[in-house]
Amino acid sequence: MDRQAFQIILNYLSDGVILMDEQRSIYYLNQKAKDLTGWHIGGLVPYCSYCRIREVQPGEQRCILALDNPLPLFQAHMPTYEGVDESLEMSSSRIEIEDESYIILTVRDPKWNMEKEKNKIKRLLVHDTLRAQEETQKRLTQELHDHIGQSVYSVFLGLQGLKGATINDRYQKHLQLLDHTLQQTMEDIKRLSKQLRPVIIDQLGIKQALQDSVKDWEYIYKIAIALHIEDIAMIDKEKELHIYRIIQEAVRNAVKHGQATAIDISFKVEADTLYFKIEDNGKGFNVLASKKNGFGLYHMIERMEMIGGKIDWESNIGEGTKVIGSIKLKEK
Numbered sequence: 001m002d003r004q005a006f007q008i009i010l011n012y013l014s015d016g017v018i019l020m021d022e023q024r025s026i027y028y029l030n031q032k033a034k035d036l037t038g039w040h041i042g043g044l045v046p047y048c049s050y051c052r053i054r055e056v057q058p059g060e061q062r063c064i065l066a067l068d069n070p071l072p073l074f075q076a077h078m079p080t081y082e083g084v085d086e087s088l089e090m091s092s093s094r095i096e097i098e099d100e101s102y103i104i105l106t107v108r109d110p111k112w113n114m115e116k117e118k119n120k121i122k123r124l125l126v127h128d129t130l131r132a133q134e135e136t137q138k139r140l141t142q143e144l145h146d147h148i149g150q151s152v153y154s155v156f157l158g159l160q161g162l163k164g165a166t167i168n169d170r171y172q173k174h175l176q177l178l179d180h181t182l183q184q185t186m187e188d189i190k191r192l193s194k195q196l197r198p199v200i201i202d203q204l205g206i207k208q209a210l211q212d213s214v215k216d217w218e219y220i221y222k223i224a225i226a227l228h229i230e231d232i233a234m235i236d237k238e239k240e241l242h243i244y245r246i247i248q249e250a251v252r253n254a255v256k257h258g259q260a261t262a263i264d265i266s267f268k269v270e271a272d273t274l275y276f277k278i279e280d281n282g283k284g285f286n287v288l289a290s291k292k293n294g295f296g297l298y299h300m301i302e303r304m305e306m307i308g309g310k311i312d313w314e315s316n317i318g319e320g321t322k323v324i325g326s327i328k329l330k331e332k
């Protein structure tokens, strides 16, 4: 590789790299080092906050980096040429180039790394929580179907028997009422279990699950929902479930916060990307200010992150809301 290629690589590093001699004269520094320190080639590396005050033995160099065994990694304040003290993490190593001794100094902004690390861990935790939540909801759905659903159904069947055996008009009326209530209860259980986990999505995929759910949402929320969706091949079940959950939350938000009366859900494939859009005619909102308000938007963003996609909102107060997601389709 030629010299220029190395320069490009060095300038892409997230750490600052500085080459200096024993007298701390700077021979080279990459872009990150320039950004972090404000130093320049030909200038001197200033003493760090530690070296400025440390006790120096007679004959010893003040700069800790110039010692024979410099510390591998330490944190100190380094002054920039403008006099601003920056807290940096530093490590150094000695190298020999053509019989001359140099020191390679790497610098890093500890705040930047800590924030980034903390953010990464937080997001991984959220992803785990979302996965665990899906598992719990799946189990609850199973329980609801296998136990409560079955029991209610047995009572319903018993009631049908009683209805057939009772001639008394007064009892017939009561039984009729019970029959009606039980049918309602069975419908409610079915809807609740579908909201918890649309089993249909595991069996038939997102298209059928959405077609089915849209009917339920129209009924529950008393709202008109148009759904435009073709068969979607090439995305796996996990991705379908996350997209389904995002749409579920977008519909809930449109109704709950936007007081929308109509929602349009559409899917589109362009090149190798699947786009989906949930558009409502509600009150709209200030997107930037609301992203930190509730868990809904945050979880939608994290779900898309989990499956390698993106999501964004277009909305203004008084203008309705568009939620637009995109995800790359698998190679054929």
Ligand SMILES: Nc1ncnc2c1ncn2[C@@H]1O[C@H](COP(=O)(O)OP(=O)(O)O)[C@@H](O)[C@H]1O
Pocket: 250, 253, 254, 255, 257, 258, 259, 280, 282, 283, 284, 285, 290, 291, 293, 294, 295, 296, 297, 298, 321
């Ligand atoms: N479709 C929408 N129409 C109007 N406001 C919305 C819409 N979606 C989200 N919002 C606003 O964004 C905020 C955050 O939404 P979300 O994170 O889902 O929180 P919540 O848990 O309260 O539903 C809501 O409180 C609401 O003000």
Ligand SMILES: [Mg+2]
Pocket: 249, 252, 253, 294, 296, 297
């Ligand atoms: Mg919400």
